[in-house]
Amino acid sequence: MSDDEERVTMPFKFVTGFDARFPNQNQTKHCWQNYVDYHKCILAKGEDFKPCRQFFIAYRSLCPASWTARWDDQRDAGNFPLRLDQ
Amino acid sequence: MMNFFYNLTLYCDAPQPWGLYFQDSASPQMEALIELHDNIMFYLAIILFGVAWIMISIIRNYVSNKAPISNKYLNHGTLIELIWTITPALILILIAFPSFKLLYLMDEVTDPSLTVFVEGHQWYWSYQYPDFSNGDDEELEFDSYLVPESDLEEGALRMLEVDNRVILPELTHVRFIISSGDVIHSYACPALGIKCDAYPGRLNQISVLINREGSFFGQCSEICGILHSSMPIVIESISLEKFLFWLQEQ
Amino acid sequence: MLRTTPLLRQLPATLQTSRTAAASLTPLARKQQSNQQQVRCAHAISNPTLANIEKRWEAMPPQEQADLWMALRDRMKVDWNELTLQEKKAAYWIAFGPHGPRAQAPPGEGTKIFIYTILGVVAAGALFGFTRYFARGSPRSMNKEWQEATNEYMKENKIEPISFVGGEDYKGPGAVQSGPKPKE
Numbered sequence A: 001m002s003d004d005e006e007r008v009t010m011p012f013k014f015v016t017g018f019d020a021r022f023p024n025q026n027q028t029k030h031c032w033q034n035y036v037d038y039h040k041c042i043l044a045k046g047e048d049f050k051p052c053r054q055f056f057i058a059y060r061s062l063c064p065a066s067w068t069a070r071w072d073d074q075r076d077a078g079n080f081p082l083r084l085d086q
Numbered sequence B: 001m002m003n004f005f006y007n008l009t010l011y012c013d014a015p016q017p018w019g020l021y022f023q024d025s026a027s028p029q030m031e032a033l034i035e036l037h038d039n040i041m042f043y044l045a046i047i048l049f050g051v052a053w054i055m056i057s058i059i060r061n062y063v064s065n066k067a068p069i070s071n072k073y074l075n076h077g078t079l080i081e082l083i084w085t086i087t088p089a090l091i092l093i094l095i096a097f098p099s100f101k102l103l104y105l106m107d108e109v110t111d112p113s114l115t116v117f118v119e120g121h122q123w124y125w126s127y128q129y130p131d132f133s134n135g136d137d138e139e140l141e142f143d144s145y146l147v148p149e150s151d152l153e154e155g156a157l158r159m160l161e162v163d164n165r166v167i168l169p170e171l172t173h174v175r176f177i178i179s180s181g182d183v184i185h186s187y188a189c190p191a192l193g194i195k196c197d198a199y200p201g202r203l204n205q206i207s208v209l210i211n212r213e214g215s216f217f218g219q220c221s222e223i224c225g226i227l228h229s230s231m232p233i234v235i236e237s238i239s240l241e242k243f244l245f246w247l248q249e250q
Numbered sequence C: 001m002l003r004t005t006p007l008l009r010q011l012p013a014t015l016q017t018s019r020t021a022a023a024s025l026t027p028l029a030r031k032q033q034s035n036q037q038q039v040r041c042a043h044a045i046s047n048p049t050l051a052n053i054e055k056r057w058e059a060m061p062p063q064e065q066a067d068l069w070m071a072l073r074d075r076m077k078v079d080w081n082e083l084t085l086q087e088k089k090a091a092y093w094i095a096f097g098p099h100g101p102r103a104q105a106p107p108g109e110g111t112k113i114f115i116y117t118i119l120g121v122v123a124a125g126a127l128f129g130f131t132r133y134f135a136r137g138s139p140r141s142m143n144k145e146w147q148e149a150t151n152e153y154m155k156e157n158k159i160e161p162i163s164f165v166g167g168e169d170y171k172g173p174g175a176v177q178s179g180p181k182p183k184e
Helices: A002-008 A028-045 A052-062 A065-077 B028-061 B078-107 B240-249 C027-036 C062-075 C085-096 C109-133 C144-157
Strands: B114-121 B124-133 B139-144 B166-169 B173-180 B185-189 B194-198 B204-209 B214-219 B232-238
Touching: A028 A052, A028 A065, A052 B124, B028 B078, B114 B166, B114 B185, B114 B194, B166 B240, B173 B185, B173 B194, B185 B214, B185 B232, B194 B204, B232 B240, C062 C085
Parallel strands: B114 B173, B166 B232
Antiparallel strands: B114 B124, B124 B139, B173 B204, B185 B194, B214 B232
16 A cells, blocks of 8 residues: 555646657557567566666556466467567 | 337437437537537528528429429529628638637647547447556556446436446546547547547557546447447546545556 | 411411411412421411310310420421410410429328328327337426435535525426326
8 A cells, every 4th residue: 555655645746758659549558569669678688677667667557467368478478479688 | 019119219319318419528629510500500500490491491382283384494593692602611711720720729739638448349348547557557447338227226227327437537637548449439428528439450649637526428329230239338526535545456 | 286277377376366367377388388488497386276275174185285385396496476375375284283293282291191190199109108108107307306406415415506496596396397296
């Protein structure tokens, strides 16, 4: 719960911000891109690399939980449709 | 039994019985839409009266007992043809200017402060607030079902009430990300001026700023099966403090 | 038949005044005149042919109608002032008179249309009533008490405050549109 209070005391937090690559209504690729970028970032730079966090926040707010869960499962099973280490 | 004369239809989309006009607006885009509607209605009224006048004059003056000799050989009339081609084109241009302006304004992306994730299912909506989670990585999510008629309290709006409403703070840029779990639905709330289709496998983004406190009702707007009429949407907007208080309770 | 009757020569207007006058020309005189001017087809059509065309037209066989109209059309190729009054009247009547496509509706048509339309409406209403007779009753919320409670609910929750019940100054029935709840 303390997590809640910290976040909400900033009234106008910018959740994902504007990404010029995805200006229109269809945000599917936006969600996908953030997920992929986050995991590539982690693989390349390690989990503690601070700027990766931005991708994490973006895809957390943009993607449905069911989608991220499915992709996590795919990654664990080695089925993820993209090579994350390139 | 003989009540078929008394069974007046309550148009559930407007909380007003027999309402013909829009619901009261609660967001700037709805206000702009109403203004555009009134603007276009002006041109429509001109066209309506002009065309009606022409038609009535023709019918009255050229009825066969007043003008029995018909002209069978009229083939061209370049001036009048020019007039009645250019005039509608001009009217359309006049209509198009405010329309496109509003369209591109509405498409403009604002930096939202809050994201609500909406997923349509057969036959309910489920909502997630992905920005807020407690330490256990548990998200705020809930389903929103129609309250059946037998469970309604007296005075509640039939076919519009849901068990869990979407609670939002007023005067905050909210972004809805709308998707679907099975078939196509459409997320509509006329008072806020939003209507956005929900497709499986696609995320549609729509942004809203709610001007005032209150409850806003809407219904699913894309046929999705037998209970398509029983998937209402209720968005309740409350002040920011109350919103934070509500969040803490979850 | 028409082709065999001798066509009268075009007579000056002063001579042609009545229907009987044309018949007074002797056959010889007619033949002589038609021999002289074979080039132009400007022969006046005889009055007996045109007499009472209005009454006779419907009864004439189509071939005869066609022949008469052809003859008149040929006549109209010259300056129309040269046509006899009978020809002018006949030509106008055949072209624009109330027969064929321009026939007027028989008397009583309007009443007939009205009666049949009303019968159709009554039949549709009867079918509607029949199906509605077996319908489920109106919903639980369509009575005055419920709708007054809806008005209260809207006031509390500030639904539709600007133009409807939710606001303070609204005077009017609000959501109330039904009669009171029927006694159980």
